Amino acid sequence: METQHTQTYLVTGGAGFVGSHLCELLLTEGHQVLAIDNLSTGRLENIAALLKHPRFHFARASITDEIVMDRMAAQSDVIIHLAAAVGVRLVIEQPVHTLETNIMGTEAVLKSALRYRCRVLLASTSEVYGKGSKIPFSEADDVLLGPTAIARWGYAASKMVDEFLGLAYHHEYGLDVTPFRLFNTVGPRQSSRYGMVIPKFVQQALRSEPITVHGDGQQTRCFCDVGDVIRAIYGLAQVPDTTGQVFNIGGDEEISILELANRVKDLTDSASEIRLIPYTDVFAVGGFEDMQRRVPSIERIKAHIGWQPQRDLNAILQGVIDYEVAALNP
Numbered sequence: 001m002e003t004q005h006t007q008t009y010l011v012t013g014g015a016g017f018v019g020s021h022l023c024e025l026l027l028t029e030g031h032q033v034l035a036i037d038n039l040s041t042g043r044l045e046n047i048a049a050l051l052k053h054p055r056f057h058f059a060r061a062s063i064t065d066e067i068v069m070d071r072m073a074a075q076s077d078v079i080i081h082l083a084a085a086v087g088v089r090l091v092i093e094q095p096v097h098t099l100e101t102n103i104m105g106t107e108a109v110l111k112s113a114l115r116y117r118c119r120v121l122l123a124s125t126s127e128v129y130g131k132g133s134k135i136p137f138s139e140a141d142d143v144l145l146g147p148t149a150i151a152r153w154g155y156a157a158s159k160m161v162d163e164f165l166g167l168a169y170h171h172e173y174g175l176d177v178t179p180f181r182l183f184n185t186v187g188p189r190q191s192s193r194y195g196m197v198i199p200k201f202v203q204q205a206l207r208s209e210p211i212t213v214h215g216d217g218q219q220t221r222c223f224c225d226v227g228d229v230i231r232a233i234y235g236l237a238q239v240p241d242t243t244g245q246v247f248n249i250g251g252d253e254e255i256s257i258l259e260l261a262n263r264v265k266d267l268t269d270s271a272s273e274i275r276l277i278p279y280t281d282v283f284a285v286g287g288f289e290d291m292q293r294r295v296p297s298i299e300r301i302k303a304h305i306g307w308q309p310q311r312d313l314n315a316i317l318q319g320v321i322d323y324e325v326a327a328l329n330p
């Protein structure tokens with residue numbers, strides 16, 4: 001088989017959960033990797049092992065810092081733009097930061113990419129499907145967002161603007177841009193601080209605290225291992241015909257949140273009580289709406305790069321449990 005030539009990748013949000021795993025993969029594949037992160041939610045520990053790598057360079061800076069972004073884009077073939085405000089809790093508690101980071105940040109990345117004609121892989125989210133009820137969610141489906149009074153929809157709208165902007169740069173300027181929508185992604189290094197359910201349930205179970213299920217727990221999600229997700233992103237970056245199209249990336253095993261709580265409790269052998277928390281008690285400000293079901297269609301990415309998730313939910317959960325146990329007993 002012909003060996004893939006090495007390239008220089010710029011990963012924005014490179015010290016984040018997905019970003020740090022992606023940087024590792026790109027280094028393993030022999031590429032030069034530049035990472036930029038302002039460490040607002042990313043953590044230096046996530047990339048501690050990479051900092052000494054001769055093909056890895058890290059800049060602690062915001063993507064809106066034009067001088068740093070320009071210098072890094074000038075050296076890059078491909079930009080994988082992951083830097084964003086994410087996590088339901090963060091989005092609700094810091095709506096201004098969320099909108100400004102996501103919209104102005106992406107604009108800054110696209111402008112730099114255009115100057116040097118870098119290829120761009122642009123992270124979006126399954127939140128853009130909003131309250132749509134057609135299951136599974138396909139990339140060409142209509143979207144249905146709730147009212148502007150609810151901060152969560154501002155996050156969804158900001159990522160839609162990112163997609164629109166990216167596709168506009170593609171259509172108007174011929175820039176190679178591929179937006180991809182991440183569904184619930186899990187794995188080691190994911191923080192529970194911003195609302196992510198699996199690290200939160202695992203930590204609660206390990207500490208014998210109540211496992212807090214929102215609502216009646218009948219809402220469902222499909223979880224995908226971060227190792228599978230980064231393979232998908234890398235795969236999209238490797239083939240030219242994905243440009244100008246949007247791709248879902250997500251797991252296809254649907255589970256209710258109540259069942260997830262029970263699964264975590266069993267796997268950790270925990271004595272925790274499972275407690276149902278009414279939505280009205282979850283977030284004090286910003287209003288809140290949850291999605292009942294969220295299931296991706298992964299037909300498009302399968303057809304283009306032959307990707308499908310390989311790790312099932314039990315293996316994913318075991319990986320997070322091992323990581324959280326190690327974090328509790330350093």
Ligand code: UDP
Nearest residue numbers: 088195196197198200212213214219257290
């Ligand atoms: N959730 C929960 N308890 C928690 C945190 C989250 O029941 O302590 C629920 C949340 O309401 C949602 C699901 O778990 O229905 C997934 O939440 P997460 O914030 O991980 O991601 P989302 O899919 O909402 O973006």
